Amino acid sequence: MGESLIQFNALTRGPLRHVTLFERHVAGAETTVAVCVRRQGLTSGLITRVGDDEFGKCIISWVRGEGVDDSQIRIDPEAPTGIYFVQRGFPVPSKSRMVYYRRGSAGSRLSPSDVDPQYLGAAKIFHTTGITPALSETALAATRKAVETAAANDVLISFDTNIRPVLWKSLDRAVDTLLPMIEKVDILFTDPTDASLLLGVNSVDEMLKGFLGLGVDTVILKMGEHGAIAATSSERASANAMPVYVEDPIGAGDAFAGTFIASRLKGRSLNESLVRAVIAGSLVVTVRGDEEALPSDDDIDANIHK
Numbered sequence: 001m002g003e004s005l006i007q008f009n010a011l012t013r014g015p016l017r018h019v020t021l022f023e024r025h026v027a028g029a030e031t032t033v034a035v036c037v038r039r040q041g042l043t044s045g046l047i048t049r050v051g052d053d054e055f056g057k058c059i060i061s062w063v064r065g066e067g068v069d070d071s072q073i074r075i076d077p078e079a080p081t082g083i084y085f086v087q088r089g090f091p092v093p094s095k096s097r098m099v100y101y102r103r104g105s106a107g108s109r110l111s112p113s114d115v116d117p118q119y120l121g122a123a124k125i126f127h128t129t130g131i132t133p134a135l136s137e138t139a140l141a142a143t144r145k146a147v148e149t150a151a152a153n154d155v156l157i158s159f160d161t162n163i164r165p166v167l168w169k170s171l172d173r174a175v176d177t178l179l180p181m182i183e184k185v186d187i188l189f190t191d192p193t194d195a196s197l198l199l200g201v202n203s204v205d206e207m208l209k210g211f212l213g214l215g216v217d218t219v220i221l222k223m224g225e226h227g228a229i230a231a232t233s234s235e236r237a238s239a240n241a242m243p244v245y246v247e248d249p250i251g252a253g254d255a256f257a258g259t260f261i262a263s264r265l266k267g268r269s270l271n272e273s274l275v276r277a278v279i280a281g282s283l284v285v286t287v288r289g290d291e292e293a294l295p296s297d298d299d300i301d302a303n304i305h306k
């Protein structure tokens with residue numbers, strides 16, 4: 001569950017004021033996870049709102065084409081579909097910057113009425129991110145309802161902290177909002193920046209232990225080009241990054257999360273799931289757009305058995 005967005009990715013690198021050509025993609029962290037899980041052969045559904053406009057139609061047709069269940073996508077006639085631009089390679093050459101135009105968007109108007117307890121209660125796993133509760137008071141209430149519904153129905157909860165500072169009134173508010181949710185989470189994806197903000201600690205070990213201590217079952221620390229580490233109360237695993245050409249790093253974390261979830265649901269070990277997730281994240285950054293290069297199981301295997 002979360003806001004689907006239209007992404008305009010700069011065709012050329014550098015400051016947006018000099019970019020004249022953009023490429024349109026469907027994005028949104030949670031949408032990418034839903035598509036990723038489908039690419040790997042499992043079923044998924046998306047809870048979101050889009051506007052009654054061309055971009056909303058684009059999102060629906062893309063998601064449908066990928067085989068994601070769109071029965072819970074509401075078309076909101078009162079607000080437009082959110083969009084954002086990607087500035088690539090500037091000011092940090094290896095990084096991209098997101099420039100949002102989404103305030104008051106249809107997705108930000110997600111509300112508890114969008115969460116159908118019967119639909120959600122029938123799932124194996126519910127996934128959202130720290131972006132959704134940052135969108136508005138109603139989206140926060142929807143997130144709380146979804147988390148409570150999942151917990152009450154023994155649906156596993158997967159959560160990516162994804163703290164986007166520009167979406168929050170303050171970072172303190174992000175921490176105060178997210179920590180109580182994290183206590184209910186089964187699979188937590190995070191990175192060192194978010195983890196140190198949430199827990200006030202700096203070492204990897206303290207981060208893993210800190211989240212496990214809050215009651216999280218599996219914690220995964222994504223560290224970009226330094227790979228990833230996962231921990232449960234009884235196991236630890238780590239995986240090195242796969243060196244690749246980076247066209248646009250945005251979307252790697254969602255490919256990672258979707259692949260880890262799909263692998264665990266298929267019964268793969270913590271270590272194997274982590275290795276596959278790192279490969280998926282690496283593949284996505286080689287192209288512009290978050291969802292085009294999401295890999296199938298065979299695509300991942302091709303990188304393991306090469």
Ligand code: KDG
Nearest residue numbers: 027028029131250251254290
């Ligand atoms: O993780 C990538 C997402 O951040 C991107 O697709 C845009 O969902 C998005 C957001 O809200 O930042």
